[in-house]
Amino acid sequence: MTIAEKLKERRDQAVAQGVATRGIYAARAENAELWxxxxxxxxxxxxxxxxxxxxxxxxxxxxxxxxxxxxxxxxCFHVAPYEGxxxxxxxxxxxxxxxxxxxxxxxxxGAEAVENAVKMARAYTGRSGVIAFSGAFHGRTLMGMxxxxxxxxxxxxxxxxxxxxYHAPFPNTYHGVTAEQSIAALEGLFKSTIDPTRVAxxxxxxxxxxxxxxxxxxxxxxxxxxxxxxxxxxLIADEVQAGMARTGKLFAFEHAGVAADLVTMAKGLxxxxxxxxxxxxxxxxxxxxxxxxxxxxxxxPLAVAAANAVLDVIEDEDLCARATWLGDxxxxxxxxxxxxxxxxxxxxxxxxxxxxxxxxxxxRTSRTPDAALTQRxxxxxxxxxxIILPCGTYGNVIRLLPPLTTPEGQVAEALDILEASIExxxxxxxxx
Numbered sequence: 001m002t003i004a005e006k007l008k009e010r011r012d013q014a015v016a017q018g019v020a021t022r023g024i025y026a027a028r029a030e031n032a033e034l035w036x037x038x039x040x041x042x043x044x045x046x047x048x049x050x051x052x053x054x055x056x057x058x059x060x061x062x063x064x065x066x067x068x069x070x071x072x073x074x075x076c077f078h079v080a081p082y083e084g085x086x087x088x089x090x091x092x093x094x095x096x097x098x099x100x101x102x103x104x105x106x107x108x109x110g111a112e113a114v115e116n117a118v119k120m121a122r123a124y125t126g127r128s129g130v131i132a133f134s135g136a137f138h139g140r141t142l143m144g145m146x147x148x149x150x151x152x153x154x155x156x157x158x159x160x161x162x163x164x165x166y167h168a169p170f171p172n173t174y175h176g177v178t179a180e181q182s183i184a185a186l187e188g189l190f191k192s193t194i195d196p197t198r199v200a201x202x203x204x205x206x207x208x209x210x211x212x213x214x215x216x217x218x219x220x221x222x223x224x225x226x227x228x229x230x231x232x233x234x235l236i237a238d239e240v241q242a243g244m245a246r247t248g249k250l251f252a253f254e255h256a257g258v259a260a261d262l263v264t265m266a267k268g269l270x271x272x273x274x275x276x277x278x279x280x281x282x283x284x285x286x287x288x289x290x291x292x293x294x295x296x297x298x299x300x301p302l303a304v305a306a307a308n309a310v311l312d313v314i315e316d317e318d319l320c321a322r323a324t325w326l327g328d329x330x331x332x333x334x335x336x337x338x339x340x341x342x343x344x345x346x347x348x349x350x351x352x353x354x355x356x357x358x359x360x361x362x363x364r365t366s367r368t369p370d371a372a373l374t375q376r377x378x379x380x381x382x383x384x385x386x387i388i389l390p391c392g393t394y395g396n397v398i399r400l401l402p403p404l405t406t407p408e409g410q411v412a413e414a415l416d417i418l419e420a421s422i423e424x425x426x427x428x429x430x431x432x
Contacts, residue, residue, distance in 0.1 A: 003037040020153070024387065029056035032406035032414075034387065043414040046387045047401045050209070050241045050355070053268035054313045055405040061271045061309045068305035077106075077299045084304040091311055092279045095250055098259030103285040106277050106299030110240035110266035111139025113276035114203070116293050117262045118143055120278065121201035121234035124287035129199040131189065133170035133182075135211030135393045138203065138238055147203060150210060150393050166194055170204075172214050174348045174359065175367065179220035186227065196231035201262075206252035209241035212392035213350060213357035213399050218256035225258045234284060235260045240276070241355075244268030245314045245404060248324035248353030255352065271310045275303035319404040323353035326411065330356045330400055333415045337422055345373055345426060357399045359392065369396035373425055380421035386414050 089104035138147040146161035168186040171179040208214040228235040237260035242252035262280030338346035347361035362368040
């Protein structure tokens with residue numbers, strides 16, 4: 001029995017079943033490489049689900065965290081605030097889109113950031129309604145679940161969701177939902193379901209994460225901005241997965257040339273340390289009463305030090321440009337594979353920067369999702385030493401999230417493994 005197999009037995013006995021896990025038990029990692037407890041090497045194209053944009057254990061992050069640990073590890077910002085938090089807030093205020101005065105609050109997880117953004121919007125507007133989109137993922141807390149546009153596994157079995165949360169269809173041209181249809185459906189909600197004067201916020205991922213890396217085009221986001229302005233609604237950009245240089249811009253909303261009122265971020269913000277933030281219009285952020293937002297661990301000093309280092313690395317190593325290059329290389333290879341005879345199960349290749357996905361279908365005519373093939377390709381890649389992730393409302397999309405610092409040689413190696421894994425999956429379909 002391998003060490004990983006033994007750990008799995010212990011995990012099954014000790015850890016909640018609802019915490020989904022893969023069979024890779026990590027021992028160490030460096031940049032884009034990870035080794036398991038049995039010594040097997042992997043190239044990590046999951047990056048902790050878009051967390052390690054700067055790679056595993058970037059030296060500048062490690063140095064910053066070590067230096068902070070020598071000073072103090074926790075005081076609680078409510079009790080004894082510290083300069084690093086203030087400096088990070090100043091930097092995020094300057095970095096997020098929008099030519100207006102901003103303020104920031106720090107918490108720990110993406111779900112917390114979303115919850116606090118909704119609280120701010122409700123406090124500012126005096127309204128309670130919130131509109132999200134089909135296929136959305138905004139966290140596993142009670143409000144996060146309600147905002148999610150996918151039932152399994154995020155909502156099933158957890159009872160009633162918080163009231164006054166509504167969903168409009170997210171534009172998905174591959175499956176026949178245009179931006180115009182999505183806007184029409186949103187306007188329809190205002191006619192049939194909720195008066196826009198009762199809507200506090202519209203929240204949207206500029207590129208959906210769990211939903212399948214569906215991209216909201218620039219025109220659609222500009223129309224959302226106009227609708228929000230018309231009705232006095234707070235527009236929230238959930239940049240938890242798409243932010244921090246992942247799409248070739250520091251924030252994905254920048255591609256549309258519009259600014260949201262509030263931006264939520266986490267994942268890549270602190271390069272592997274738990275930290276999230278809400279940044280936005282000062283008058284909206286300040287609408288929450290004193291003591292109404294925050295938390296004991298919110299803005300942990302070690303994570304804050306890491307985040308300040310992440311911003312330095314993104315700028316100094318030009319990771320936005322690197323993300324664009326990575327995405328171009330990956331999409332080029334995927335298009336080459338998809339165009340090959342016998343690869344008709346690759347229905348779509350899409351992505352923004354280094355946030356790339358391909359959708360698997362039974363055939364390109366019906367576009368019927370093929371979740372089983374998706375799982376086979378993910379398993380093949382894992383066996384061959386490449387970590388990739390499935391996603392999508394129907395579980396039929398494979399997403400690729402390489403660290404933006406991945407060396408060129410490892411990118412080529414990973415794409416060779418991916419191509420072989422797709423071919424193996426296709427061969428199994430042919431045999432069946």
